[in-house]
Amino acid sequence: MPIGGKRRIFAYLSEITEGEFMQYVPVYYLGHLIDVLQEHAFPIHEWLQQQGISKDKLYSYDTKLDPAQFDQLLKKALAHPSREHLGLTVGRKLQIAHHGTFGLALLNCETIEDMIKFVQRYLVIRIPFIEISIVSYDTEVVVLAKDTHWQGELHRFVIEAVTGAVLNVFAALLQSVPSLSISRLFFDYEKPAYAEKYNSLAVKKIEFNYGYCGIAIDKRSLQAKIPNVDKLSFIQAxxxxxxxxxxxxxxxxxTGKVQQCLMQYQSSRPCLGDVATQLNVSAxxxxxxxxxxGTSFKTILDIHQAAISKECLLIYGYSVAQTAATLGFVDMANFRRAFKRWYKVTPSAFIADNKK
Structure with missing residues (x-):
């Protein structure tokens, strides 16, 4: 299978992804994080006060945090060694009822595939910076989660929490959809010191240090009908x-709006005018x-194409020529130059370096 390889940090991508893709982070799940921290006698009031936030404000529907504020809160929460596996704890507590109308819609999707597609479109309203994609193989479907913002321990926390929440959704469906089977989990970070706590996820095969984070499920599950769904509830949610x-x-x-638009262009090279038209503004x-x-369309497109090229080569198993064509490069030499600028190596060397 093409997915795999060592996780590498590339200087160029680190530089060009410093700009935020959106201006705020919803605080929808911060209350659940607080519940977990209170169980460990964490000083909640002081923690929030340092970022100029009151606890009451967290339960206001329209409360938003600057990404830097949100990151500082997470760093403080993770600072103590006993809380290093906090993401797993929060993820286990996030049941489907905790997702509001988002969760209600998930419960009333007609198939597992519909559910995954719903998450692809609407996850941003609950947790930003995580992009969901689906890769289909002969016997399994892999649901990939790509983190476009967090790094290090913050990245691990978010991925652990998202994974736990997704597994809870699947667990809620298991009785009504018996073909739903999770074959493995894989993560793009090193095996943590507390790896034994991942056993609580109840998945037999868990692998670390992969090129991506994802959940592999039995392909037969995708079209399985979810019984007793309410179409009216789904429409309203x-x-x-x-x-x-x-x-x-x-x-x-x-920047965020352009990034959102570019997600529709997986196999072409849009120009500034194309995206401007979608956003109802002039180029x-x-x-x-x-x-x-502090950015430009060229820079954002560069980030997008760098990410897509990596997915094509490592996930879809495309050849270098197929990848270049997918991204709209007519001249292979131009694609190789662009790829080397992104990853500091040629496409062929990149593939070889990322094979297990």
């Missing part, structure tokens, strides 16, 4: 999620807005 997504788009930076205005945010 989806409508509420769509309204939340529209609110996010209003508050998002233009000149979009250029000016991005410049005011």
């Amino acid at each position: 989806q409508r509420a999620c769509e309204q939340e997504l529209a609110r996010w788009l209003r508050f998002a930076s233009y 000149r205005s979009l250029h000016r807005y991005l410049k005011s945010e």
Whole structure:
């Protein structure tokens, strides 16, 4: 299987991904984190006060945090050695009822595939910076989670929490969808010192130091019908999620809006005008807005294409020529130059270096 390889940090990508793709982080799950911390006598009031936040404010529907604020809160929470596995603890506590209208919609999707596609579109209203994709093989389907923001211990915390929450959703469906079988989990970080606590996830095969984070499920599960769904409840819940997504788009930076648009272009090379049209602004205005945010369309497109090239080579198993064509490169030499600028090595060397 193409997925795998050592996790590498590339200087160029670190430099160009410093800009935020959105202007705020929802605080939807922060209350659950607080519940866990209170069990360990954590000084909640002081912790929040340092970031200028009151506990009451966390339960306000429209409360938003700057990404830097959110990151500082997580760093403080993870600072004590006894809390290094905090992500696993929070993930285990996040049941489907804790996701609000998002969870209600998931419960009323008709198939597992519909559920995954729903998560792809609306996850941003609950937890930003995590992109979901699906890769299909002969006997299994791999649901991949790509973190576009957090690094190090913060990345591990978020991935652990998301994984635990997803497994809880699957567990809620297990009785009604017996074909739903999780064959393995894999993570892109080193095996942590507390790896034995991953046994609580109840998945037999867990692998670390992969190129990506993901969950592999039996392919037969994808089209399995989920019984007793309520179509009206789904429509109402989806409508509420769509309204939340529209609110996010209003508050998002233009960098975030462009990034969201580019996710639709997996096999072409859009120009500034194409994306500006989707955002209902002129190309000149979009250029000016991005410049005011300290970036440019070329930089954002570069980040997007670098990520897609990596996925094509390591996940989909594309050849170098297929990858270049997918990204809209007519000249192979231009693609190789771009790839070397992104990853400091040629595409062929990159593939060889990332094989297990």
